[in-house]
Amino acid sequence: MTDSERLLRRHGYSVAALRAAARSALPRPIFDFADGGAEDERTLRRNEAAFSAFGLQPRPLRGCADRDLSIKLFGNSLRLPVLIAPTGLAGLFWPDGERAAARAAHAAGTIYCASHASVVTLEDIAGTGAAPLWMQVFIYRDRGFTRHFAQRAAAAGYQALVLTVDNQLTGNRERDVRNGFTIPPRFGPAFIATMALKLPWLMRMRLQLSRITFGNYVEHLNATDLKTIAAHMPSLLDPSMSWRDVDELRRQWNGPLLLKGILHPADAREAVERGIDGLIVSNHGGRQLDGAVASFDALAGVVAEVSGRIPVLLDGGIRRGSDVLKAIALGATACLIGRPQLWGLAVAGEAGVVHVLDIFRRELDRAMGLCGVTRIPDIGPDLLFAAPHSIRAGIGGI
């Protein structure tokens, strides 16, 4: 048994335990890069806490010996309603991390959404044969670059495009400031000292570190090193992005187009009117605007506005199968996980991500069984109980 298999066996009983294992395995600046949020991390904390605003009201007497966790999404049949959210620099957590996670998603029967900031290229990820794949993109000052991304994704067989709209300015992540974590990582004496303390990670990554880059940008910027690419990054993104750009991308991309980072019901309505195929209610895992509403708190408003016309997905703070159940009860079609996937990756690579997805599968299956539901479409708001203290505190949503 390898060390990582041993770690997985010991700490793989919950997502929280895997987080703790990832914390021990990774150099602190890298763990914090993923774990942290913007400024005071209020949105980050609230993302997780929001799920406690509701209790579950089980109806156990309905017979639920066999549960079916599958869902249909854009013509795909997924084995569970949990997808992998786009996370940049996954290749810092495990060698070839993006490809490992994509293979894991495929093995679990779900979707991997590649990040614009993957270490490897989107073509490399598609080369794993994992399917279906989604590709996350931005609106760049050079609109031709956005178009180019979309064309590459289409040519590589990506099924859907996910336009992230909450990242046109980079969030103020103070853990990174405190740790001196920069992109690209500056391997100064302090960083080297923290790396040396995490020998298994260092041994795995030693041949990779000099190759860490934003693979998708290499060709466009005619540069291979992360330093040059990262220096360009803030000026590539365009804060003047508007609905006109969404329309433009809609015209260019024939497959499903989703907007990620929608929190306001009026934006949800506008997106439907403009022919968007799906929404991801998200605040970027609390990494962008601290003080932004928790995604779970924003879900009901968006669902009401969309009223079933397009799928509404949710990410942010999902750590238990029962969180997924609550999101679906409030009208989400499926959920995405960001950090939990990176924690699995940090502990055991592809097997770690397979394991994380399996934790969600087992927990959701058990929660459905205990609530008395056998199929995902049968999970409804009647299962939710808004605890009186949450209503008094003004958190509750419905």
Ligand SMILES: Cc1cc2nc3c(=O)[nH]c(=O)nc-3n(C[C@H](O)[C@H](O)[C@H](O)COP(=O)(O)O)c2cc1C
């Ligand atoms: C390390 C890290 C990198 C991320 N990179 C991206 C990215 O490149 N593009 C994007 O749209 N979202 C990115 N996100 C946000 C995730 O897609 C997702 O919205 C968030 O992680 C969900 O919250 P959770 O981590 O609590 O599951 C990133 C998140 C993390 C933790």
